Amino acid sequence: MLKLEGVVIRNGAFAVTADFEVADGAKVAVIGPSGAGKTTLIEGIAGFLAVERGRILWDGRDITAEPPGRRPVAMLFQDGNLFPHLTVAQNVGLGIRPDLKLDADQRARVARAIARVGLAGLEVRKPAELSGGQQSRAALARVLVQGRPLVLLDEPFAALGPALKAEMLDLVAGLVAETGATLMMVSHDPGDARRIADQVVLVAEGRAHPPQETTALLDAPPPVLQDYLGTA
Numbered sequence: 666m667l668k669l670e671g672v673v674i675r676n677g678a679f680a681v682t683a684d685f686e687v688a689d690g691a692k693v694a695v696i697g698p699s700g701a702g703k704t705t706l707i708e709g710i711a712g713f714l715a716v717e718r719g720r721i722l723w724d725g726r727d728i729t730a731e732p733p734g735r736r737p738v739a740m741l742f743q744d745g746n747l748f749p750h751l752t753v754a755q756n757v758g759l760g761i762r763p764d765l766k767l768d769a770d771q772r773a774r775v776a777r778a779i780a781r782v783g784l785a786g787l788e789v790r791k792p793a794e795l796s797g798g799q800q801s802r803a804a805l806a807r808v809l810v811q812g813r814p815l816v817l818l819d820e821p822f823a824a825l826g827p828a829l830k831a832e833m834l835d836l837v838a839g840l841v842a843e844t845g846a847t848l849m850m851v852s853h854d855p856g857d858a859r860r861i862a863d864q865v866v867l868v869a870e871g872r873a874h875p876p877q878e879t880t881a882l883l884d885a886p887p888p889v890l891q892d893y894l895g896t897a
């Protein structure tokens with residue numbers, strides 16, 4: 666279980682506060698107005714931004730001071746997920762070892778992850794030789810191969826068209842269901858939350874609110890969310 670205990674995460678002059686728990690295996694969308702602090706929250710949990718106050722716990726273990734690579738976290742960013750000079754297999758292999766010195770078992774794990782996201786046969790291609798959707802799949806394979814129990818996505822599919830985005834969201838939902846991982850996904854689209862998230866963390870006015878049931882929140886949004894959704 667992820668627990669944020671009186672957490673304050675700072676990003677320059679801006680700070681976001683969070684004090685809540687996320688249950689194991691939950692699928693949580695992080696939504697809220699632009700600039701409200703969604704990325705700040707996710708990067709604080711991942712360890713790319715320091716926690717100024719409070720503690721982050723995973724299964725009771727204090728991970729507040731751990732570097733990103735030691736946290737139980739795999740993260741997918743908005744862009745720049747793939748290295749252009751490396752093949753699909755090498756990009757995925759980075760999820761296991763940054764120096765890419767993989768043994769036979771590890772190479773087999775890479776192959777399985779690539780097959781699971783539907784890219785079997787494309788292992789030796791470079792990112793520029795893939796479509797946008799295929800690039801997203803390769804980035805997801807790298808998340809999968811890490812086998813981490815907490816998956817953080819920061820709007821990784823924003824550049825894809827609606828049909829392709831829906832396909833990728835369903836793939837993400839399937840992958841986390843298979844592995845039992847907990848998912849937190851930043852999105853600007855409430856439709857994404859309805860599609861795969863059972864809960865929503867609303868980030869607004871410098872505060873990340875505790876997870877609420879997706880349909881209940883989106884069907885009866887509080888004023889700050891109404892403004893954002895344009896339903897006020």
Ligand SMILES: Nc1ncnc2c1ncn2[C@@H]1O[C@H](COP(=O)(O)OP(=O)(O)OP(=O)(O)O)[C@@H](O)[C@H]1O
Nearest residue numbers: 676677678679697698699700701702703704705706
């Ligand atoms: N490096 C930085 N230094 C100072 N302020 C920053 C920095 N990065 C972001 N901010 C500010 O922190 C606030 C929160 O940014 P953040 O990216 O977390 O918001 P967000 O909710 O993810 O926004 P968006 O939906 O537009 O991506 C914003 O007001 C932003 O201007």
